[in-house]
Amino acid sequence: MIEQPVCLTLIVPHLLREEVFDYLTEQTDLVSGFTASHGAGHGTEIRLHTAAERVKGHADQAVVQVVLSSSDAGRLLDRLWVSFAGTKLVYWTIPVTELGTID
Template sequence: MTNEAVCLTLIAPRELREELFDYLSEQTDLVTGFTATDAAGHGARVRLRTAAERVKGHADEVVVRIVLRADQTERLLDRLRGSFAGTKLVYWVLPVTEFGIID
């Protein structure tokens, strides 16, 4: 991996929202910030955990996006694997061709 920017996207059950936010906020050496949105998970591999989710037909989830250096991504994923083992966090990594702040 290089020092190019990537976007790490995490999908987690909504009940893990605060725990995941707190955890990511503690990873100050890798995570300088993140963006989160609520989502509705659909598909054969999505687990409907509650009766309400089964009635609605989708899982209540949270999507977290983190822009970081590519060489830091595996370190953060290793930490997440250790701290969130068994939670079925879904993730993917995409290249970021440009990142900045309009001031």
């Protein structure tokens, strides 16, 4: 039986963006690629690190999405917990019901 894919989403503070991108790129046994886009974090739990963020009222973040098997997502999260302990990366997974490429 083929394992159900999931989409792992990571919310990455701007200051960690390149470090997380490099880290994910190195995880070639689990991650074949990922998509990243700009995000703006709002809320009481959001850290505003720079004066510009405090003026804008939101934190600059990257939204990273990786589609992989559920078990690989668990392994990747285990690694992220070790490598990025204390950084307060936010994550979630959702099932992927369809996946393909339009040629």
